[in-house]
Amino acid sequence: MRILSKKETNYIDEQIPLRTGLPLALVMENVGRGIAEEIINSINSTNNKSASHVVFICGTGNNGADGLVAARQLLEYKIPSYVFIHGDILKGTDLFRTQYTACQSLDIKFVNSMKDIPWHSVGIVLEGLIGTGLTSDLRDPTQQLLEELHHWLTEYNIENLWAIDIPAGVQTNSGQVSKGTLTYTKTITFGASKLGMHLYPGTSYCGEISIKPLGVPWESINMGPHVHTLDKDLVCKLSPIRPSNAHKGVNGHAHIIGGSKSMIGAPIMAAEACVYTGAGKTTLHVPTDCILPVQCKIMPETMVQSFETNADLLLSLTDCTAMAIGPGLGRSKEAESLLTSLVSSFEGPLVIDADGLYALHELRATKQYFIDRNRSVIMTPHIGEFAHLTGQSIPYIQSHYVDMAREFSMAYNVTLVLKGIPSIIALPSGNIYINTLGNSGMGTGGMGDTLTGIIVSLLAQGMNEDTAAILGVYLHSASADFLHHTKPIGYTPSDVGKGIGYILKQLQV
Ligand SMILES: NC(=O)C1=CN([C@@H]2O[C@H](COP(=O)(O)OP(=O)(O)OC[C@H]3O[C@@H](n4cnc5c(N)ncnc54)[C@H](O)[C@@H]3O)[C@@H](O)[C@H]2O)[C@H](O)CC1
Numbered sequence: 420m421r422i423l424s425k426k427e428t429n430y431i432d433e434q435i436p437l438r439t440g441l442p443l444a445l446v447m448e449n450v451g452r453g454i455a456e457e458i459i460n461s462i463n464s465t466n467n468k469s470a471s472h473v474v475f476i477c478g479t480g481n482n483g484a485d486g487l488v489a490a491r492q493l494l495e496y497k498i499p500s501y502v503f504i505h506g507d508i509l510k511g512t513d514l515f516r517t518q519y520t521a522c523q524s525l526d527i528k529f530v531n532s533m534k535d536i537p538w539h540s541v542g543i544v545l546e547g548l549i550g551t552g553l554t555s556d557l558r559d560p561t562q563q564l565l566e567e568l569h570h571w572l573t574e575y576n577i578e579n580l581w582a583i584d585i586p587a588g589v590q591t592n593s594g595q596v597s598k599g600t601l602t603y604t605k606t607i608t609f610g611a612s613k614l615g616m617h618l619y620p621g622t623s624y625c626g627e628i629s630i631k632p633l634g635v636p637w638e639s640i641n642m643g644p645h646v647h648t649l650d651k652d653l654v655c656k657l658s659p660i661r662p663s664n665a666h667k668g669v670n671g672h673a674h675i676i677g678g679s680k681s682m683i684g685a686p687i688m689a690a691e692a693c694v695y696t697g698a699g700k701t702t703l704h705v706p707t708d709c710i711l712p713v714q715c716k717i718m719p720e721t722m723v724q725s726f727e728t729n730a731d732l733l734l735s736l737t738d739c740t741a742m743a744i745g746p747g748l749g750r751s752k753e754a755e756s757l758l759t760s761l762v763s764s765f766e767g768p769l770v771i772d773a774d775g776l777y778a779l780h781e782l783r784a785t786k787q788y789f790i791d792r793n794r795s796v797i798m799t800p801h802i803g804e805f806a807h808l809t810g811q812s813i814p815y816i817q818s819h820y821v822d823m824a825r826e827f828s829m830a831y832n833v834t835l836v837l838k839g840i841p842s843i844i845a846l847p848s849g850n851i852y853i854n855t856l857g858n859s860g861m862g863t864g865g866m867g868d869t870l871t872g873i874i875v876s877l878l879a880q881g882m883n884e885d886t887a888a889i890l891g892v893y894l895h896s897a898s899a900d901f902l903h904h905t906k907p908i909g910y911t912p913s914d915v916g917k918g919i920g921y922i923l924k925q926l927q928v
């Protein structure tokens with residue numbers, strides 16, 4: 420499903436009249452009908468007919484105008500509304516003033532104070548104060564107004580607070596939330612949901628998301644790369660179909676490099692997940708001083724080799740269809756020189772994770788290799804690792820999550836899996852995929868190692884970097900969600916790896 424940024428919604432608003440000759444007022448009429456229908460459905464499905472009044476709290480922008488259109492349309496269904504306007508009507512947008520004037524001759528009750536609303540008979544409150552037009556943190560008078568609204572909702576126990584398009588105070592692009600923002604039970608949005616509704620903390624303020632049509636096809640109005648949610652329909656199309664005569668010689672040989680004396684679990688989890696995801700062969704390379712414990716622990720389906728020096732290792736990487744480096748590698752000068760040698764000499768599919776990313780040091784020595792490569796490298800940082808790679812602070816990354824991921828991916832020719840809540844995949848083309856699956860049980864050491872194993876396995880089996888990253892993130896979270904269903908916490912990254920085949924089966928429709 421497409422998700423829109425602020426720039427895209429503005430562009431669509433601008434282009435619809437230019438391309439179709441239809442006025443934006445017509446689009447507003449459609450979205451207003453969408454809001455009205457949602458209200459009518461809710462009133463019809465509730466037993467409490469005494470709570471049938473609807474309240475609109477509107478600003479003087481187009482978000483408020485959407486509310487006025489809905490209030491007008493509700494009159495045809497004999498549903499009365501109270502409207503409170505915040506701001507100077509004379510300074511409102513043209514569309515707002517048009518709708519305001521139209522409403523004056525109708526049976527809509529405009530109140531000057533929220534005290535004048537008969538709250539005891541109110542069933543639904545809609546907020547149309549600010550939509551995608553939010554410019555900065557909420558200004559003081561708006562914060563106070565929202566505080567007052569919260570007071571009335573609490574006093575009269577009114578549960579249904581619905582946002583028009585996006586809650587006032589949630590930033591459309593980043594999901595950052597201003598002080599004073601209220602928590603909603605529903606957000607009725609138009610055309611497509613907005614980025615900030617899928618990013619924390621914004622996502623937890625929106626409640627249920629209902630998408631209403633604009634009434635004009637808009638998907639062909641493009642202004643550059645897109646953002647999508649990672650949906651089952653999409654990944655079904657990416658799922659591998661293996662010929663019935665396939666054997667281990669054609670199902671890929673994944674090599675995983677990792678491990679250090681104090682960290683043997685990480686490479687083991689990555690290697691085992693790689694096996695469970697179907698690679699024909701999996702070889703794990705670990706330093707000589709940890710090969711024995713690794714051999715004692717690891718599943719017999721993997722091959723384990725040791726290396727004393729980086730030169731030994733590079734020589735032993737024969738018959739390699741994809742490689743992953745990093746899990747448990749440790750932070751050392753040797754790791755840094757290994758990464759430099761590897762990225763400059765290995766041309767095949769490559770995943771860099773964990774300590775492998777740390778060894779790149781803001782890509783100082785290696786960035787040109789990534790840019791010049793024929794194929795992108797997959798990097799799978801969590802936010803802390805991404806901060807190290809980019810030299811930016813974690814709060815800065817959180818408030819520029821999608822933009823930073825996109826810029827990094829495009830600048831360095833990297834297929835980026837930025838692991839966070841939610842994880843996003845940024846492709847060198849500029850397109851972004853937002854993961855909507857996953858659960859709190861995944862917050863445990865080793866989940867990232869398992870993801871690396873899944874992705875390198877898909878690469879080894881012949882998938883390209885973008886597809887392996889998208890499908891890998893989906894399989895990982897879908898497997899974890901399946902486990903979470905019966906065991907909310909305490910399932911392990913290894914359990915997630917073991918479930919991959921079952922999720923692949925579900926994708927074969
Ligand atoms: N294609 C679509 O999706 C359509 C969307 N529509 C609706 O239009 C709004 C966007 O309208 P716009 O006039 O650009 O801005 P808003 O009404 O969202 O906001 C302007 C309003 O808010 C005040 N304001 C801005 N920042 C702050 C702040 N930091 N603190 C306090 N107040 C602030 C500003 O002063 C104005 O009064 C979109 O969300 C949809 O609801 C159209 O219907 C067409 C189709």
Ligand SMILES: [K+]
Pocket residue numbers: 482546547548549550582583584585586587
């Ligand atoms: K709003």
